[in-house]
Amino acid sequence: MEQHYLICGRFFDGVNNDIQTDVKVIVCGGKIVETGKNLLPPAGSVVTDLSMCMVTPGFIDAHAHYEFVGPETFNSFSVTDSEEMKALNMAYNATQSLQKGFTTVRITGTAFRGFGCVDVKRAVERGFFPASRMIVAPHALGTPGGHWDFSIFHGNANPFISDFMEQPYAIGTGPDMFKYLVRKQIKYGADFIKIMAAGGFASPGDDPGEMQLDRDEIKAIIDTAHLAKKTVIAHAYTAESIDLLIELGIDEIEHGTLMNGRTAQKMLEADVKYVPTLFSLMPPDDDIDPSKLPPKSEAFVRKLAKYDEQLKESREVVIDLVKNGGIKIGLGSDIVGIYPNHDGWREFKAWVDLGIPPMRALFAATSVNAEIVGCPDLGALVPGKTADIAAWKRDLLTDPRAASECAFVMKEGKIYKNIIN
Numbered sequence: 001m002e003q004h005y006l007i008c009g010r011f012f013d014g015v016n017n018d019i020q021t022d023v024k025v026i027v028c029g030g031k032i033v034e035t036g037k038n039l040l041p042p043a044g045s046v047v048t049d050l051s052m053c054m055v056t057p058g059f060i061d062a063h064a065h066y067e068f069v070g071p072e073t074f075n076s077f078s079v080t081d082s083e084e085m086k087a088l089n090m091a092y093n094a095t096q097s098l099q100k101g102f103t104t105v106r107i108t109g110t111a112f113r114g115f116g117c118v119d120v121k122r123a124v125e126r127g128f129f130p131a132s133r134m135i136v137a138p139h140a141l142g143t144p145g146g147h148w149d150f151s152i153f154h155g156n157a158n159p160f161i162s163d164f165m166e167q168p169y170a171i172g173t174g175p176d177m178f179k180y181l182v183r184k185q186i187k188y189g190a191d192f193i194k195i196m197a198a199g200g201f202a203s204p205g206d207d208p209g210e211m212q213l214d215r216d217e218i219k220a221i222i223d224t225a226h227l228a229k230k231t232v233i234a235h236a237y238t239a240e241s242i243d244l245l246i247e248l249g250i251d252e253i254e255h256g257t258l259m260n261g262r263t264a265q266k267m268l269e270a271d272v273k274y275v276p277t278l279f280s281l282m283p284p285d286d287d288i289d290p291s292k293l294p295p296k297s298e299a300f301v302r303k304l305a306k307y308d309e310q311l312k313e314s315r316e317v318v319i320d321l322v323k324n325g326g327i328k329i330g331l332g333s334d335i336v337g338i339y340p341n342h343d344g345w346r347e348f349k350a351w352v353d354l355g356i357p358p359m360r361a362l363f364a365a366t367s368v369n370a371e372i373v374g375c376p377d378l379g380a381l382v383p384g385k386t387a388d389i390a391a392w393k394r395d396l397l398t399d400p401r402a403a404s405e406c407a408f409v410m411k412e413g414k415i416y417k418n419i420i421n
Contacts, residue, residue, distance in 0.1 A: 003028045004413065005041035006048050006389070008055040012396075014367035014380035017359060019054070019397065027387040030413035034383055050391045050420060053407055056362065057379050058103025058388030060369035061132075061344035062275045063254060063332025066093035067110045067117065069341065078111040078150035079165065087116040094124060094131035097342040099417055101390035101406030104133045105344070106332070106373045108233065108254065109140030109194045111150055113167055118189035130416050135191045135373045139170035140235065141181055141221060142196035145205055146171075146212040147235065152205045175220035178213075182224040191374070193225045194254075197234040198241040201281075202336070204299040208237040208258060208307065215244065222249045231374065233275075239263040246270045252372065254332070257281055258307060258314045264321045273372050274327055276318050277334035279350035281311065284338060322356050322364075330372040331364040345403035352400045362396060387413040391420070 004027040011023035013035070024039040025032065041047055067086040068077035081089065090110070097105055110117045121134040142148035144166065151165035169185065172178050182193055197213050199206030206212065213221070218234075225232045226249070233252040234245050239260045242253055246266050252273040256263075267274060296304075304311070322329050333347040351361040370379025377386045389410040394402035409417040 001029055002413070003033075003042050003045035004048065004387075004410070004415070005039075005045040006055065007051050008053070008391075009051040010054040010395075011035075011381070012054065012056045012362055012366075013382060014057040014363065014370075015382055022051075023055075025055075025381060025389070027389075027410070027413050030387055032381055032383050032385050032387050035381060046415075048408070048415070048418065048420070050408060053391035053393055053420065054396055054402075055381070055389060055391045055408075056396070057366040057370075057381050058390045058409065058411060059101050059344065059348075059365045059403075060104040060106070060331070060373060060375075060379060061097065061102050061333050061347070062106045062330040062369045062372050063108050063277050063334045064093075064097075064105045064341065064344065065110065065334070065336050066090040066097075066105065066107055066341055067112060069093065079154065083112060083114060083116050086110070086112055087120050090117055090120045091123070091129065091131060093340075093342040094120070094134060095129060096340070097132045097344060098130060098409060098411065099406070100342060100345060101392070101403070101409055102132050102342075102344050103388040103390070103409065103411045104135065104369075104373065104375065104378060106135040107137065108332075108334075109137050109148065109170075109196075111167070112138060114169075115188040121189070130411075133411070135375070137190055137192050137194040137233075138185060138188065139167055140194040140196050141170055141172065141178060141185075141213075143173060143212045144171055146196055147198070147200040147203045147206055148196040149203075152203060173217075175216045178217050178221045179224045182221055182230075183228075186225075186228050186230060190230065192230050193221065193232045195221055195232060195234050197245055198236045198238065200235065200237075201300055201303050202297070204297060208303060209240075211241055211244070215248065218245065218250075219248050242267070246272055254334075255280070257318060258310055259317060260314065261317050264317055264325065268325060268327050272327065273330065274321070275330045275332040275372065276322060277332050277347070278318070278322075278354060279347045280334045280336075281315075282350050282353070285346065285349070288338060319354050319356065322351070323360065328368055328372060329364060330369045331361060345406075348396075348403040349400045358397045387411075393420075
């Protein structure tokens with residue numbers, strides 16, 4: 001059984017709130033065996049010198065969409081790409097994200113009509129190709145004409161075509177139908193359930209402030225999923241929608257960028273987890289030429305204008321919650337336009353750019369996210385944990401773009417990238 005001996009310059013273990021120096025790590029059988037300053041390399045072990053790097057647990061992206069490639073396909077890929085192409089897109093993005101230091105990604109709903117994303121996940125688990133481990137919700141449950149109904153991007157002009165474009169395992173109406181859809185999701189491999197409780201910014205026919213699932217539908221979804229020991233996460237923006245979701249027993253909120261302080265306090269009291277996807281509403285990064293960006297849709301521009309003041313007010317609430325709140329807050333990129341879908345590091349940079357302490361972002365990307373995605377054996381470099389390890393040439397605490405350059409990746413004790421040695 002191959003053993004590894006890593007020499008770490010700076011070392012963040014995902015547990016302690018400090019950066020250690022000159023730490024050695026022994027890995028065997030895909031697990032962390034021992035860490036310490038005075039360890040000697042076991043006989044016959046593979047020695048890797050990372051003394052010029054910052055070593056961390058492998059990063060985890062808690063909110064990703066990998067079934068399409070490139071911003072130019074966002075409004076059309078659900079129709080133009082076959083199921084097979086979506087699977088290839090997903091495999092491609094997952095191979096790229098592994099090389100960028102993200103050893104795990106959580107896929108929060110896809111545009112597959114069927115369950116191709118589960119097949120890709122299983123192919124990775126079987127070792128068919130090197131890629132990030134995937135935790136998947138095959139579809140996001142929603143309503144006809146709602147945020148997850150991809151036919152609305154094409155005008156709904158022909159009801160026969162529109163009905164065909166609706167995902168048969170995702171779109172429904174009524175508590176009994178949603179109980180059925182939850183059970184189908186679980187039957188075919190869902191690790192958790194995602195719901196589109198409210199409208200969104202990118203979809204043309206709705207509004208972020210409107211509820212799309214009613215009280216009885218949400219309750220049916222949550223209760224059915226919980227019976228099967230599955231968590232339920234919800235796309236929602238406003239205080240009103242989040243308040244209702246908390247009342248009905250939701251496990252986690254995605255986005256929440258129109259919430260207020262009172263709702264943030266309710267989340268804390270109810271121990272609701274939170275993935276704010278801060279990057280999704282940030283201005284373009286400085287490595288993008290604005291003149292080459294695809295134009296924003298009329299609906300998106302209109303909604304941003306409508307909620308401009310509320311977004312500014314709520315952003316302060318969200319940033320304060322991320323900085324100081326006692327709830328579990330994870331790092332999730334939600335990249336669906338402008339940038340490659342696998343650029344999860346941009347969410348880390350967004351946190352730092354918004355004034356959130358880098359150590360807070362490090363915990364969110366590692367041990368906190370491990371708990372959020374339901375993988376307690378990940379996210380920490382301590383004995384007994386799975387040996388998912390990343391190393392970075394630049395300082396993650398002082399350089400906002402340091403996370404864009406991963407130099408070393410180990411997943412389950414196997415090295416997949418090493419540009420140091």
